[in-house]
Amino acid sequence: MSFIHRVIPRRFPIPDVHGQLTGLRASQVSAIERLYRRRVPHDKVLTPELAKTMCQLTLDIRRPIAVVLTRRGLVQEIIVGTDLVLSPATSAQFRAGPRSLRGLRLIRTQLRDQPLSQETLTDLAYLRLDMIGTLSVLPDGNPGHVHLAHLLPPDGANRLCNVLKSVPFHECVLQFDRFIEELEAEVHAARARQSIQDGDESAILVSASPHGRAEQEERLIELAELANSAGVRVIERIAQRTADGHQRYLLGSGKLKDVLIQTLHKGADMVIFDQTLSPAQSRAIAEMTDIKVIDRTQLILDIFARRAHSREGKVQVELAQLRYRLPRLLGKGTQLSRLGGGIGSRGPGETKLESDRRRIHDRITHLERDLAQFAKHQGQRRARRDRHGLPVVSLVGYTNAGKSTLLNVLTKSQVSAENRMFETLDTTSRRLRFPEDREIIVTDTVGFIRDLPKELVGAFRTTLEELHEADLLLHVVDAGAADVDVQINAVIDVLRDLGLEGIPRMLVLNKCDRLPPDQVGPLCRRYQAIGISAIQPDTLRPLLAELYAHVSRMSREPTRDVPSQPQNGEAALASRP
Ligand SMILES: Nc1nc2c(ncn2[C@@H]2O[C@H](COP(=O)(O)OP(=O)(O)OP(=O)(O)O)[C@@H](O)[C@H]2O)c(=O)[nH]1
Ligand SMILES: [Mg+2]
Secondary structure (H helix, E strand, O other), X not given: OHHHHHHOOOOOOOOOEEEOOOOXXXXXXXXXXXXXXXXXXXXXXXXXXXXXXXXXXXXXXXXXXXXXXXXXXXXXXXXXXXXXXXXXXXXXXXXXXXXXOOOEEEEEEEOOOOOOOHHHHHHHHHHOOOEEEEEEEOOOOOEEEEEEXXXXXXXXXXXXXXXXXXXXXXXXXXXXXXXXXXXXXXXHHHHHHXXXXXXXXXXXXXXXXXXXXXXXXXXXXHHHHHHHHOOEEEEEEEEEEOOOOOOOOOOOHHHHHHHHHHXXXXXXXXXXXXXXXXXXXXHHHHHHOOOEEEEHHHHHHHHHHHHOOOHHHHHHHHHHHHHHHHXXXXXXXXXXXXXHOOOOOOOOOHHHHHOOHHHHHHHHHHHHHHHHHHHHHHHHHHHHHHHHOOOEEEEEEEOOOOHHHHHHHHHOOOOOOOOOOOOOXXXXXXXXXXXXXXXXXXEEOOOEOOOOOHXXXXXXXXXXXXXHHOOXXXXXXXXXXXXXXXXXXXXXXXXXXXXXXXXXXXXXXXXXXXXXXXXXXXXXXXXXXXXXXXXXXXXXXXXXXXXXXXXXXXXXXXXXXXXXXXXOOOOOOOOOO
């Protein structure tokens, strides 16, 4: 008998038993290993024979034993002890997307008969198992009660799972294959209803920082605007106060698990963190889940990638994306693509991400060379413009403050202005002619935001350097924003970083039409600003008067010897009060 046993070739190498094996005898481990040979018919949760052997072994080793079963009834994994971690091979082979179940069920023995613990139900939801269950071991080594639970399709309610009434094992009549087929169909139907309703990709937003609730909420509102600007629908916003410091996952692992469970349950496609994830945090999270997890910087880079139209803009964005990804490309082979990926397939493609660091370095060098070329041409453009000797007024400000709208109304142009963040990436210059025949050049450029990713500042340096040519910076502020001070300071910080604090500045409070009329005056006095509404041309007179006065004071006199080219953007609008 033993001879036959030895010569029967194993069709598959027997995988290891995982978990708490210390102190077990080799014979005990081999006995547990032999469970890998068992088969369970499709319609059964567990066979009586397998249940009985598991119970006897449990009694022998005084530790719980879990079997992870596939839908075909094979034993995929055996875990001894209470810690439930699937092996990387199993996680890779059986993926759990937000739209499906994992195709694995787990049944674990327990020495005392107890209902399913909260922790066990969390594992069910986190791992998106088909089913989870415990099997109590009777003192004589026979199976006692079985406790089973399964996930529920998302139905708007917050119930994640359903716990079935416990029954003695031999009375368990659940027909597993039919049950799981119906459950899966319901999950799919619920997801299909959701995608028809919304179409777009969806996300759960998370802020984890030591800041107070109000500040985090304010930042989450801005993050939601950014997400919308990237075409991502926000399903939920979660603020979590954490201790300052370098957490492995940015927030506690229990809380992160909660977030991931919510993401799976609600069918969201990704999690977006307001805080920048360090390369180590990105890697640790990627090892924990298949769900796409990105941070605010990646989101902003993604918006830039969507909006970049000019060749220069595209090069700048790709450069910023690669610089952001480079330190994050140190992970293990299979994780490279997931780590680097943005929202869709925009920006550098997967193949580039999977290439080695060397090639990314080469690409960066190549792009930097391209950018230097652009910068040279830009220098020539500037020189040409300088010969005209016209004063340059540059519009700067927080994204969505109304800079492009103001350029359009001042210079009768048609630059794109929309209610979404980072609509403008490329610089546009247009002439504004005052009735007195004095001309200036007005330039509109990319907007700023608090904590502007440093990769972007670096890559957009050539675009932003144009601001050095300005004789006056018109700082446009959305007067109706909830956090006017924060926005003003964020812009001033960026200007300082760019070494532009020496250029005269004029503060303009835009969108005053959104304020009650009696608040406009006091607000303007408080900030020593000029109040306007770019969508109401009549309100621009004081601003134009100030502009005219400013350029008149400037020593640079406009030269008249170069005939001005006919321009689309010539303004006939201005008139002095
Ligand atoms: N109510 C009101 N809306 C305005 C005003 N000025 C601009 N807007 C709106 O604000 C939104 C953003 O305007 P843009 O001109 O694109 O803002 P921007 O500063 O150029 O934004 P970025 O290019 O993203 O940095 C658009 O929907 C405009 O119609 C205003 O004075 N009042
Ligand atoms: Mg704009």
